[in-house]
Amino acid sequence: MGWLLIALTPLVGPLPGPGGIIVFAAGLGLVLRNSAWAKRRYVRFKRRHPGWGDWADWGLRRASARRRIEICRERRRRG
Template sequence: MSDYSPLTRWRANPMVRTCLFGLGVMLMLGSPLVGVIPGPGGVFVFAAGLALALQNSHWAKRQYVRFKRWQPKAGRWADWGLRRRSAKRREAIAKGDPAARID
């Protein structure tokens, strides 16, 4: 029996990953249109699109890493917004928690 769930196997399909990446890009490009509506909707639409793009594209991940090196403060906010485990671990290490180094 496979260790992967049906959802994981489904998302391993290159065509599905490409479609999800495309959907993420469309959400990011469409976020200014949603942003004109009162409320913070555009921010959430952009965040959902960014998450989809980063999960499904190695190119997007490389660009994100370059952005984080160029703008570390903005990268920290993006990590916090995406709830990344690596961001939580780095914050714990910066606060001096020795248990955070083991992962």
């Protein structure tokens, strides 16, 4: 289903509004949750581009993103 949503993105993109972005994000979320291959690629992408990976983690509401945010907050409190 996720791959289908990603494939439909170019068809939805020209419509008014941000529909293409939403459809792509939903498809990517489904693929990342259900595909081991996609998860490995995503981890490599996050290592190369940490800023973009943070946004994706936040959008997917991943537990690793929440842990990382809490660690950063704790470091700021300490000093």
